[in-house]
Each structure stands twice: as C-alpha cells, then as structure tokens.
Amino acid sequence: MHIRNFSIIAHIDHGKSTLADRLLQITHAVSDREARAQLLDSMDLERERGITIKASAVTVYHEYKGERYELNFIDTPGHVDFHYEVSRALTACDGAILVVDSTQGVQAQTVANAYLAVDNSLELLPVLNKTDLPGSMPDDVAMEIEQVLGLPAEDCMRCSAKTGEGILELLDALCVRFPPPRDSVINETRCLIFDAIYDDYRGIIVFIRVFDGTLRVGDRMRMMSSGRTWNVTELGRYTPKATKVGELNTGEVGYLIASIKTLDDVRIGDTVTLDAHPAAEALPGYQEPLRMVFCEFYPSSSGEKGAEFETLREAIHKLHLNDASFTFEPHHSEALGFGFRCGFLGMLHMQIVQERLEREGGVDVVQTPPTVPYEILLRDDKVLLINNPADLPDMSHVAEIREPIVRIEIICPNESIGDVMKLCDSRRGMYKSQKFLSDTRQILDYEVPLAEIIYDFYDKLKSITRGYGTMDWELIGYRSDRLVKLQILVNGQTVEALSVICHRDTAEQRGRRLLIKLRRQIERHQFEIPLQAAIGGKVIARETIKAVRKNVTAKCYGGDVTRKRKLLEKQKEGKKRMKMVGNVQISQEAFMTVLESGEE
Numbered sequence: 001m002h003i004r005n006f007s008i009i010a011h012i013d014h015g016k017s018t019l020a021d022r023l024l025q026i027t028h029a030v031s032d033r034e035a036r037a038q039l040l041d042s043m044d045l046e047r048e049r050g051i052t053i054k055a056s057a058v059t060v061y062h063e064y065k066g067e068r069y070e071l072n073f074i075d076t077p078g079h080v081d082f083h084y085e086v087s088r089a090l091t092a093c094d095g096a097i098l099v100v101d102s103t104q105g106v107q108a109q110t111v112a113n114a115y116l117a118v119d120n121s122l123e124l125l126p127v128l129n130k131t132d133l134p135g136s137m138p139d140d141v142a143m144e145i146e147q148v149l150g151l152p153a154e155d156c157m158r159c160s161a162k163t164g165e166g167i168l169e170l171l172d173a174l175c176v177r178f179p180p181p182r183d184s185v186i187n188e189t190r191c192l193i194f195d196a197i198y199d200d201y202r203g204i205i206v207f208i209r210v211f212d213g214t215l216r217v218g219d220r221m222r223m224m225s226s227g228r229t230w231n232v233t234e235l236g237r238y239t240p241k242a243t244k245v246g247e248l249n250t251g252e253v254g255y256l257i258a259s260i261k262t263l264d265d266v267r268i269g270d271t272v273t274l275d276a277h278p279a280a281e282a283l284p285g286y287q288e289p290l291r292m293v294f295c296e297f298y299p300s301s302s303g304e305k306g307a308e309f310e311t312l313r314e315a316i317h318k319l320h321l322n323d324a325s326f327t328f329e330p331h332h333s334e335a336l337g338f339g340f341r342c343g344f345l346g347m348l349h350m351q352i353v354q355e356r357l358e359r360e361g362g363v364d365v366v367q368t369p370p371t372v373p374y375e376i377l378l379r380d381d382k383v384l385l386i387n388n389p390a391d392l393p394d395m396s397h398v399a400e401i402r403e404p405i406v407r408i409e410i411i412c413p414n415e416s417i418g419d420v421m422k423l424c425d426s427r428r429g430m431y432k433s434q435k436f437l438s439d440t441r442q443i444l445d446y447e448v449p450l451a452e453i454i455y456d457f458y459d460k461l462k463s464i465t466r467g468y469g470t471m472d473w474e475l476i477g478y479r480s481d482r483l484v485k486l487q488i489l490v491n492g493q494t495v496e497a498l499s500v501i502c503h504r505d506t507a508e509q510r511g512r513r514l515l516i517k518l519r520r521q522i523e524r525h526q527f528e529i530p531l532q533a534a535i536g537g538k539v540i541a542r543e544t545i546k547a548v549r550k551n552v553t554a555k556c557y558g559g560d561v562t563r564k565r566k567l568l569e570k571q572k573e574g575k576k577r578m579k580m581v582g583n584v585q586i587s588q589e590a591f592m593t594v595l596e597s598g599e600e
Helices: 016-026 044-049 080-091 108-119 138-149 167-177 305-322 347-360 414-426 457-464 504-521 561-581 588-596
Strands: 002-010 056-064 067-075 095-101 123-129 190-199 203-212 220-223 229-231 234-238 242-245 253-257 271-274 293-299 327-333 337-344 365-367 374-378 383-386 398-413 430-436 441-449 470-480 483-490 500-503 529-535 538-545
Touching (some): 002 108, 002 167, 016 056, 016 067, 016 095, 016 123, 016 167, 056 234, 056 253, 080 108, 080 190, 095 138, 095 167, 108 123, 108 138, 108 470, 190 305, 293 327, 293 347, 305 347, 414 441, 500 504
Parallel strands (some): 002 095, 095 123
Antiparallel strands (some): 056 067, 234 242, 234 253, 327 337, 398 470, 483 500, 483 529, 529 538
C-alpha cells in the first residue's frame, strides 16, 4: 500500500474544513448520513466562531490506477495566533495542500503558511477553492500565486469544496505529486509526538508519526526526553472514528494509548522509542514558539478561594496538554489573590484559552489586560526579560528599556492604502516597503512596536479596509525607545497591578484616562482620596475622590459665625488624621472594571 502524509493549510475562511469534509465523503470515510459541516472541528467553540483551533489528523483510503493509497491528512487552523499548531502538523507531513479562495486571492496568512511549508521541505500543491461562486477569479488568483509564491499558475488545481467539483481530480493529483514517506534510516524505532489530548477514562492519547522502525501493541516504549517507560496498550488511527490496529509501521500516522496519567509526562515534539532497543539520537523536535502576549488569570471570588484556585490549576494543566503553545506560572496579586500569569501567541489565542478554561474546566476566570515582554538593559550591562511592569527594577539601575518590534505584512485594496498608512504611522510604525500584488491590491511592510497592535489594531484595519485587509506579523527583535513606567498611586500608595510601560509621549494621556475610570469605580470614603499617575517621582496627572461629609453645622441655628467655623475646623482636623491612618479599600469588582477596559 502507498502512503501519503499531507496537511491542509490556508488563510482563515478559505475553506480548509469544508475541503476536509469533502475528502472524507468522497473517500467514503463517512456516510452521507453521518456527514455534517466542519466534521473535524469537534469543539463547540470552533463551530460557534467558524474557525479551526485544533489541528485534526485523519486517515482515509483512495484507489488510483488500481492501487490503494493510505492518505493521512491534517486539517490545520488558519489564524496567525495558531501557527504553532500548523508548524507541528507540517513536521509530521511530506506535502501540503495550500488552499486559496478564488474570490479573495492570496492573503497574508497564505504567504506565511507557504513559507512555513517550504522551510519544512514539503511539496506544495496550490488549490483554488470556491470556483463555483459568481465572483471567482481563478486565472487572476493563479497569477497572484505565481507572482507572490513562485508556484507555476498552470499547476494550480481548481475545485469547489462546497459542491465537490474537482475533488476526485485533487485526490488523484496528490497521489502523484506528493512524495511517499522516507524509508527508515536506522534499525531502532523512532516516533515523533506531534499532538496529544487528555481523556478522563483512558488517560493521555498521544498522536505520533512513525519515522523509523515499527511500534506494536504490548511494546515497552520510552520517552527520550524524560526516560520514563510505559507499555503500549492500544494503537490506532482516526478514520475519522478511532480504529484499533496491531502495529504502526514506518511512515504511518496514528495514536497510541499507554495508560499515561500524569500530564507532565508527555511533551509535544518528544521522540518515542523502544525501551529494549532505544535509539541513540532523538528526532528533531519543534522550535519553541515565542509568547508575545501575557496576562494573568485569577479565579472569581464567587466560591471558596482555595478550592477555586485548585480548580483553575487543574483546568490549566489539562488544557496545556491539548495546547502546548501557552505557558503558565503561579502568581500572586494583592488585589486579586492567587492566580496564574500566562503567555500566549496572540490576542485571539488568549481569548480562546480563556473560553476553553471556562467551558472545559468549569471555572469562572477574571483576566487582567494583556501586556508584552520587554528587555531591560541594566547599567552593569546585564539584560533582563520581563513580562510584567511590576517586575521592572529600580530606574536608577536601568540603562534602557527595549520593546518588541514586529514586522507586519498587510495586504489591502488600493483605495485603502492611505488610511492604512495613517493607521500604522499613528502606532509608531516605520515604513519599509510597498509591493503590487495585482491591479487592485498591494502589500505593505511596516515595523511596528508589538504593544501598539495587540489591542485593537486588527479591528481598525478591518474597519478601514471594509473587511478586505489582512495581516500577518513576526517578531524581528527588541529596540529601545523613550519608554517609561507609568505608576498609579491611590492615597499615596502605589498599586502595582495598574502599572504600565508606555511611550513617554502618550504617558500623560493614558494616565489621565485610567485615573478617570478609577475615580468612578472607587467608593467615596470618610476622607479625600488623591489618585495620581506618576513617572518616577514626578506626578503627571491627578484626580480626586471627594470625601463623604457630614453636615456638622446643622445644629447651629443662630449665633456668631465663629461657632460654625469652629465646628468645620474640628471636622477638618479629624479628616486630616483619618487620611494619615486611613486605608483605601478597592473592591475586586471595581478593580476588574478598570483592568478589563484596558487603557482605552
């Protein structure tokens, strides 16, 4: 039997999942009765948002020229925040179907995914999808692919995943154009772990690609990174239902179950070998993804604090096995108690993790605003990497603060070029280049500080381009600028959780906005409360919460004015003493209202 391992990659909404559905139907992996839209998107969240979050590996069979082919394909996410899922999937493949919407043309993530496949030495098969739609421009889009990606326009397959037109030809083409898996290069068994999911009843289900040798049920396997060993109790493939097999041979993709209960025992990218005849060298794993957005998760105060924290800890541990691209570490805040500081690949990734924690983990989560990592150059030439403004050392020891700079590639219509340039310039962007993609669209390259684009940049881009603009970004390094730490003081006391690192030119404006929000949220006390925004020892903005006053002169019905003045002076002295010893209570609800709205 011939084997072909390939992945389906594309920009978001270009029809990957629909194409995967059609491949399953054409190869009779699912019956017409079982078929449904987005069959491989098993999460409710994926169906609600209409996006793929988790890559899905499926095995189907196809006959071509009288010979049977085993096709192992992986439907991958299309959003830039899930590129780690795509990179892991491509490592387990020998080819990639690059799907391009023939009504929209090449988009930013199309280019990024194509380069990712080329970096993994995969054979690319460009496919023009949605050719049945009235607005389809297959010839123009094929020329765009040739111009931008260098893939010959005549090699582009044309199909409609919705109607099934051209799918059989596509199956035949991938049997011919994709290479078979390489043969074993060593005698020992080596399998690469490219994904894993947690099952409450069977433990951890590990997805593997066998690169060398054979793995059988009953074998004693070893994880090469930890040295831990287990007995393989089940092997199988998803077709798309779990189908047990006795062994997995070189080039095959499947799952293994070995009664692994501890979440920390499985590492994505690790190599599985046999305990009796272990391989000397592990397979190359994955490049660790860069976490570029950080925030803190705390359990809500609705339940018992200790129990809520433990529930959150267990939910994060389980989710981390299914999504190894985010990091977490315990963190304590005076205002919010015990929680976790987590790192994500982007803003959508952060939102998805929070929703999955609440749905799958059954825990209510409160979240602080996102921040980005900064490099701190100290006066003794040491360099620190911090992802929380509260960790910034004393400024007397700091030589400079460096912020992460990303190169963003924006594809937009010609008529929106001016507005897009204005948007980038307003976010401290540095113009690099401009290229014509076609008669109607252009590619803009800018270098922009990451902190300027994580909040609402993408939304504004979509708005000014009427939905036609797309972007992709990558980190290019850290660069110093006039960055300062903006501190918020309540009654003279610094509230570290509200501190932010920002550009000096916008510090006063951001500080004033935050103080106005804080003034509305903190309840009035018996004494006057000053709210201040400061840079170092210099106060740059101030708001005041007036004291709750009792009308002490109400009992004075007559007499000299000095009687009233005496009572007012007495009250003033009492307020002054109270302010010196008084403590301002900021409720968690008020605190979160300020944090959740960010600085906007």
